[in-house]
Amino acid sequence: MAVDFKDPEYYENRELSWMMFNERILNEARxxxxxxxxxxxxxxxxxxxxxxxxxxxxxxxxxxxxxxxxxxxxxxxxxxxxxxxxxxxxxxxxxxxxxxxxxxxxxxxxxxxxxxxxxxxxxxxxxxxxxxxxxxxxxxxxxxxxxxxxxxxxxxxxxxxxxxxxxxxxxxxxxxxxxxxxxxxxxxxxxxxxxxxxxxxxxxxxxxxxxxxxxxxxxxxxxxxxxxxxxxxxxxxxxxxxxxxxxxxxxxxxxxxxxxxxxxxxxxxxxxxxxxxxxxxxxxxxxxxxxxxxxxxxxxxxxxxxxxxxxxxxxxxxxxxxxxxxREKEFTPQVQPRLIDCDDLFAEIRKKDIFFQHPYDSFESIVDFIKQAAVDPKVLAIKQTLYRVSRHSPIIAALAKAAELGKQVTVLVELKARFDEENNIGWAKMLEKAGCHVLYGLVGLKTHSKITLVVRDDEDGIRRYVHLGTGNYNDKTAKIYTDCGILTCNELIGEDATALFNMLSGYSEPAYWNKLLVSPIWLRDGFYKLIDREIEHAKAGRKGRIVAKMNSLCDKDMIARLYEASAAGVKINLIVRGICCLKVGIPGVSENITVSSIVGTFLEHSRIFYFYNDGDEEVYMGSADWMPRNLDRRVEVVFPVEDPDLKECAKHILEVEEADNLKAYYLQPDQTYQRKDRRGQKTVGSQMTFCEEAIQRTNEYLESKDNETYTSRLFKPALPPEE
The missing domain is CATH 3.30.1840.10 (Polyphosphate kinase middle domain)
Structure with a gap:
């Protein structure tokens, strides 16, 4: 008899799941x-x-x-x-x-x-x-x-x-x-x-x-x-x-x-x-x-x-x-070693994409990217989406400066960002006065994507530089939220970024995307294809594996797809900070799924998606959770991490968080969340590990006499053997 993966018995109520998340925070207070x-x-x-x-x-x-x-x-x-x-x-x-x-x-x-x-x-x-x-x-x-x-x-x-x-x-x-x-x-x-x-x-x-x-x-x-x-x-x-x-x-x-x-x-x-x-x-x-x-x-x-x-x-x-x-000693975000002595950020991006893991890597580097673009005479245009920004945002000031200097500046300010509406209305008015083209997005959709496009007239022609991230362009919350992002001048991503802003500013609906997965039309199907591919591998007797990190998981169709994958033998590890309507341990449905939730000093906010793909691994990051609003009612951007070194950085984050036995809670079949028994095991706290690694990278760079000899070392957690 076929299993109905959409049976209500297999799902937790969204609101009650959120209350369990707040209970985990209360446990920290206790x-x-x-x-x-x-x-x-x-x-x-x-x-x-x-x-x-x-x-x-x-x-x-x-x-x-x-x-x-x-x-x-x-x-x-x-x-x-x-x-x-x-x-x-x-x-x-x-x-x-x-x-x-x-x-x-x-x-x-x-x-x-x-x-x-x-x-x-x-x-x-x-x-x-x-x-x-x-x-x-x-x-x-x-x-x-x-x-x-x-x-x-x-x-x-x-x-x-x-x-x-x-x-x-x-x-x-x-x-x-x-x-x-x-x-x-x-x-x-x-x-x-x-x-x-x-x-x-x-x-x-x-x-x-x-x-x-x-x-x-x-x-x-x-x-x-x-x-x-x-x-x-x-x-x-x-x-x-x-x-x-x-x-x-x-x-x-x-x-x-x-x-x-x-x-x-x-x-x-x-x-x-x-x-x-x-x-x-x-x-x-x-x-x-x-x-x-x-x-x-x-x-x-x-x-x-x-x-x-x-x-x-x-x-x-x-x-x-x-x-x-x-009080816990406050962590000081570290500047990426590649950028410590960097005089020309654009030249550094041309050498190789740059990966950021905030707050361990300083968000000031992203602010500097906007600031440099604002005053660089070779920069022709800056386009950016803003969802939540700080009250005294240096990014807003830089965008206004760029417009005053005669650059083409287009800013999408999301007026419907809940409880930030008044703040964003004020910024929108200020940017318009400075000469920026201010957009409010598409009718009926919130624009939640995190993307910046800088168009520059380089010596060898026009080049597009793009920042893509999982978190807001907010220099204050970037110190307490964990997020990831990349700076790239990849030509295909640059084309996609241009197409995205044209879609937001006019009625230009792209026929296809080179690299990006964009909601509300293309993202859901993109994730379905990635999950279905793992199902096909598992059914063919090959290894199928998915690791997905997000803030919330409450989309019924997406959960049903994960149940189908689990039933086919795909091993699925989910790292979900807050709401999770999926249930684990259901025979024939979710026996191959684990769910953990990390609650620590920093608010876990990054979204990372890993698919084993029979050894040809693919990693994506972006602004979207697996919720109906993100997949169907918002403009979201999920992007591939293709550079081998950057891909290893993203995989490393997932590996350390999967091994966390200090701040991670694990969902049980009875819908409670429990911490792991650490007796006889090495203690792994993911946030503490990332802080130590960031400081270690900085110290190693500063101690190195020759930048060419600098190599970054990543902590390798002791993971249990796969079944």
Whole structure:
């Protein structure tokens, strides 16, 4: 009987899989072997991740339930079933976050001489006076207390803002302003926002030089609430926080100006439906009912919090000055040895393609590529796609400079990059003013590809230089995300790059591509052919092997193809950082598939795809995950790594990560993720290995008297023998 590889039983729900990914990050916060402040950092990351998850994914499910959407997902779950499951899982997850904070991290922090005052009632006299003075001089002028009555309706509470709600009543003297409207003892609701423009973590005077005390800004405001409502008695005050639906649909075909429509939609985002309400665990029931009624939330959407509201404040604790011994030593990205003494980057590229593995290899080399192109009199044109860039991007500045110098500069700025829309709109306007041709991509598609094309008039004619990568042109995140890229002047890739930009700027649809795999039309079929070829080899009795590294795997058809390959005998190793809807260990379906997920200091972000091809190995890298949106609804670019030395570099990354037994979690048949038992084995941490290799390459180069004698050595992990 033929196996139905698309049986929902063979698939994990996407949202529940993402929650397991966030759980793996929480495990880092719970790991006592890590430096203490790094554990606070990981806890903060779980909180910011969860915020975005609610604003987009949970919000989308809420919309589906409201619309009566009945279609099931790849795992056979309706939107209502998914939402119900997530409410349970997220409540439990938040409980574990605060258990980690209260029982492990804060006590350990206090042992190291740093105390976060739990409540303003715990302040000593000196600290209490200091807090009151700080409030009067720094906080009070910024606050706007808002009362609610018949003439002042319930105010709009911004998304993700931290607020303090209070019940107040008129005192014995009453209110001269409202003496006819209120009687003594009448209870009113009031709220005040904790200003995000002020630091939330406030240092307190301490009796000891060896100890530091801190208090949260919200505690300071709560202590001084009576000063905001003179002639009133504050009966109680509790913090709360709302999460709103930040997901929206943009009808690009019906708008004549995409930028104006995007700006209009961004304003609407602030008024999205409340889909999560965080309240202090013991909040007064009268306050809670008022919030519940005005925000129109169900009981399931209310999350009682036992500790500081909004755990992203843990990133402030991570950044405390004077405690470097409680943080992992920061790694300094290394300049590629070939580029250390390089005066002419274009000449170096002509010699041989250059491979980059960020953040181990410095991203500054890519920035320099754009900067040099901007001022090089031989450069005629620069074309680049931008998805997410930093707030003070040197790349943007270089592109503007190039346009001012008279070069043809074309920049595709993706306005629909979620939560970077406003930033990108600002950059697009600035680039247009500088004289750049600014594109917004194809209607209905996000442009997620990472590509730069530089056209240069070399001595032997026009030549195209291309940078292709797996990550964004963001000099800030390039220090904490792992990504790969190449610089090349390969003629066929240059032709493809030109065709790609012509496709994005006009209506030119290439008949074929020389080297690149491009979505939404060509990429899916390209991957199918590569997988099918391994299936053919396996069925013919030859070795079939696939290694694929990506951020997420949730495309049903792609997973079904992998199941078919596994059933045919192809050995498949998947390194998937986040969402993975594939299940391992299913007899006759996925017995030949392993899945690992690496969670470490750096965010794993590169996409690398390896196919054994009966010994004629092929390696690809690119911007696309195996998700429906990447394969069908985005412009993505996947490129071959053909230079033998560069191919070895890409293979080496996969080999080391496959051998990781320190930071890798392995998916089990019961859908849990477990770390390997390292007893009796050499410890291999892939990120640590790559850091050491980068430093070693630099040192070897600097110690070498003759550059011609320099050879790069790669760490070879001890891999188990293949079956």
């Amino acid at each position: 790991d006592p072997k890590l430096p203490l402040l790094d554990r606070f950092k990981f806890l903060s990351i779980t909180a910011s991740n969860l915020d975005e998850f609610f604003m987009v994914r949970v919000a989308s499910l809420v919309d589906m339930v409201h619309a009566g959407y009945k279609k099931k997902d790849l795992a056979g779950m309706t939107a209502k079933e998914q939402l119900d499951a997530l409410r349970t899982v997220t409540h439990e997850f938040i409980d574990r976050q605060y258990t980690t904070l209260n029982r492990a991290l804060l006590p350990a922090l206090e042992k190291n001489g740093v105390k976060l005052v739990d409540s303003y009632e715990d302040l000593n006299d000196e600290q209490s006076k200091y807090v009151d003075t700080y409030f009067k001089e720094n906080v009070f002028p910024v606050l706007t207390p808002l009362a609610v009555d018949s003439s002042r309706p319930f105010p709009h509470i911004p998304n993700k803002s931290l607020n303090i709600a209070a019940l107040i009543t008129t005192g014995k003297n009453g209110s001269r302003l409202l003496k006819d409207a209120e009687k003594e003892g009448d209870i009113s609701f009031a709220t005040v926002a904790v200003p995000s423009v002020l630091p939330r973590l406030i240092a307190l005077p301490s009796d000891s030089d060896k100890e530091s005390d801190f208090i949260l800004l919200d505690q300071i405001i709560e202590k001084n609430m009576s000063k905001l409502f003179l002639n009133y008695n504050v009966l109680c005050a509790f913090p709360y926080r709302v999460m709103r639906n930040a997901d929206f649909e943009l009808d690009e075909e019906e708008t004549s100006d995409l930028m104006k429509e995007m700006e209009k939609q961004l304003k609407k985002r602030a008024w999205g439906e409340v889909i999560r309400l965080d309240v202090e665990e013991n909040m007064d029931k009268r306050l809670l009912n008022t919030l519940k009624k005005n925000f129109h939330v169900s009981q399931e959407a209310i999350y009682p919090i036992h500790g500081p509201m909004d755990l992203t404040v843990c990133m402030d604790i991570y950044g405390l000055d004077g405690y470097d011994d409680l």
